[in-house]
Amino acid sequence: xxxxxxxxxxxxxxxxxxxxxxxxxxxxxxxxxxxxxxxxxxxxxxxxxxxxxxxxxxxxxxxxxxxxxxxxxxxxxxxxxxxxxxxxxxxxxxxxxxxxxxxxxxxxxxxxxxxxxxxxxxxxxxxxxxxxxxxxxxxxxxxxxxxxxxxxxxxxxxxxxxxxxxxxxxxxxxxxxxxxxxxxxxxxxxxxxxxxxxxxxxxxxxxxxxxxxxxxxxxxxxxxxxxxxxxxxxxxxxxxxxxxxxxxxxxxxxxxxxxxxxxxxxxxxxxxxxxxxxxxxxxxxxxxxxxxxxxxxxxxxxxxxxxxxxxxxxxxxxxxxxxxxxxxxxxxxxxxxxxxxxxxxxxxxxxxxxxxxxxxxxxxxxxxxxxxxxxxxxxxxxxxxxxxxxxxxxxxxxxxxxxxxxxxxxxxxxxxxxxxxxxxxxxxxxxxxxxxxxxxxxxxxxxxxxxxxxxxxxxxxxxxxxxxxxxxxxxxxxxxxxxxxxxxxxxxxxxxxxxxxxxxxxxxxxxxxxxxxxxxxxxxxxxxxxxxxxxxxxxxxxx
Numbered sequence: 001x002x003x004x005x006x007x008x009x010x011x012x013x014x015x016x017x018x019x020x021x022x023x024x025x026x027x028x029x030x031x032x033x034x035x036x037x038x039x040x041x042x043x044x045x046x047x048x049x050x051x052x053x054x055x056x057x058x059x060x061x062x063x064x065x066x067x068x069x070x071x072x073x074x075x076x077x078x079x080x081x082x083x084x085x086x087x088x089x090x091x092x093x094x095x096x097x098x099x100x101x102x103x104x105x106x107x108x109x110x111x112x113x114x115x116x117x118x119x120x121x122x123x124x125x126x127x128x129x130x131x132x133x134x135x136x137x138x139x140x141x142x143x144x145x146x147x148x149x150x151x152x153x154x155x156x157x158x159x160x161x162x163x164x165x166x167x168x169x170x171x172x173x174x175x176x177x178x179x180x181x182x183x184x185x186x187x188x189x190x191x192x193x194x195x196x197x198x199x200x201x202x203x204x205x206x207x208x209x210x211x212x213x214x215x216x217x218x219x220x221x222x223x224x225x226x227x228x229x230x231x232x233x234x235x236x237x238x239x240x241x242x243x244x245x246x247x248x249x250x251x252x253x254x255x256x257x258x259x260x261x262x263x264x265x266x267x268x269x270x271x272x273x274x275x276x277x278x279x280x281x282x283x284x285x286x287x288x289x290x291x292x293x294x295x296x297x298x299x300x301x302x303x304x305x306x307x308x309x310x311x312x313x314x315x316x317x318x319x320x321x322x323x324x325x326x327x328x329x330x331x332x333x334x335x336x337x338x339x340x341x342x343x344x345x346x347x348x349x350x351x352x353x354x355x356x357x358x359x360x361x362x363x364x365x366x367x368x369x370x371x372x373x374x375x376x377x378x379x380x381x382x383x384x385x386x387x388x389x390x391x392x393x394x395x396x397x398x399x400x401x402x403x404x405x406x407x408x409x410x411x412x413x414x415x416x417x418x419x420x421x422x423x424x425x426x427x428x429x430x431x432x433x434x435x436x437x438x439x440x441x442x443x444x445x446x447x448x449x450x451x452x453x454x455x456x457x458x459x460x461x462x463x464x465x466x467x468x469x470x471x472x473x474x475x476x477x478x479x480x481x482x483x484x485x486x487x488x489x490x491x492x493x494x495x496x497x498x499x500x501x502x503x504x505x506x507x508x509x510x511x512x513x514x515x516x517x518x519x520x521x522x523x524x525x526x527x528x529x530x531x532x533x534x535x536x537x538x539x540x541x542x543x
Contacts, residue, residue, distance in 0.1 A: 189329025
């Protein structure tokens with residue numbers, strides 16, 4: 001049991017987002033530090049606000065820690081989605097051994113519970129003591145209220161996803177489960193992102209949001225656990241919203257935990273049976289029109305082969321789907337937060353469209369699409385396939401060109417989707433024409449910018465220590481992205497006022513694109529990497 005629990009626990013950290021090859025302890029420490037530091041820093045910076053902090057200001061601070069626990073545990077469940085549930089590889093390797101089925105199930109459940117409990121503890125350990133210390137109130141009572149509320153919030157977020165995934169495994173066949181999983185992951189990331197943006201934008205209005213009658217606020221789960229916090233901290237003197245929402249929290253957590261406890265063993269048994277019997281595959285004919293279309297658009301054989309390889313790899317590998325779901329969910333949550341606003345009218349809240357936010361949707365989604373695909377191409381999950389390119393002699397230039405074409409097609413698809421949404425929002429032909437031209441131009445320039453120095457086969461670049469530059473990434477996503485989006489919003493407004501500027505934008509984009517293509521330099525060493533090395537293609541990574 002001890003060996004099995006350790007095996008299953010280590011597999012949770014076999015993830016390219018946090019994994020350091022051969023350094024499990026370092027990986028665990030880094031992952032836990034990422035979720036522990038924000039709570040400590042937030043509580044530390046609040047010390048100057050107390051004891052003069054008003055009641056609703058203190059409630060806003062408490063809501064942040066409850067929301068942070070909820071969001072972190074939901075994000076951990078999404079990132080570790082593939083490892084949360086029974087894995088076919090485990091059944092294939094472990095079932096022939098002299099192990100009892102209940103030992104395997106118990107080991108997996110204990111490892112899963114320990115993994116989630118470890119992240120839950122790390123997320124809330126500093127805030128549970130620092131916030132009560134700086135608030136100058138009843139220290140032990142607030143520590144108790146803080147621990148219970150944040151623990152219930154994180155437990156609810158994690159167990160809901162485990163229960164949903166278990167139910168999907170019980171109901172859907174493996175192929176449909178692989179199709180539905182990315183959609184659920186993206187929807188989860190969208191909800192978590194919107195909750196964070198909602199706190200940033202409307203956190204100061206929490207008193208009005210939780211005023212009687214509660215209305216739609218009762219459907220926001222983090223508010224439930226804020227009610228737990230207030231009832232445990234103030235007792236009968238708690239605000240009026242607290243008692244009702246606390247009941248929702250207790251009932252909801254109990255239902256989520258019970259559902260996970262029921263569905264997980266059933267999903268385990270079903271996955272074990274499917275593994276032993278083998279997955280039934282239907283021999284479907286390939287889509288001929290798609291192959292003909294790709295053959296007509298992509299003339300070079302190596303580039304055409306890489307184009308199909310990218311599509312099939314993204315379609316069959318669950319890890320890549322998780323990464324794309326995370327990037328897509330973050331982009332959609334920011335786009336929805338920009339496009340939709342909340343207005344109050346007679347103590348009722350209405351969701352309305354915001355003109356500037358609708359203009360920001362397209363550049364936001366294009367940026368996250370290009371960034372997500374480039375990150376997916378950079379994850380080394382298909383290194384064992386690299387021997388194919390060495391044997392066939394495919395040039396790096398063709399591989400990189402196919403990846404850029406894939407990204408461009410993704411940008412065009414995003415542009416078309418945004419245009420359809422704007423048509424439903426009632427935009428005119430003039431504004432839609434601007435969106436189409438801007439989408440094409442921005443997609444081309446972002447693709448050139450993100451892939452300007454790309455000289456590797458997608459999915460086959462080994463991760464080198466020290467390659468990740470966190471300050472550079474922080475500057476890109478926090479410093480440059482907002483400036484880029486605001487600049488594009490202003491540019492779209494000017495283009496709508498003066499349509500002839502579209503010609504200048506198109507001509508400028510074409511010149512920049514041609515200049516980048518002429519400037520791009522691929523050293524001879526990069527081409528030689530796919531030649532020679534006779535022993536490389538004999539090692540398929542099966543050891």
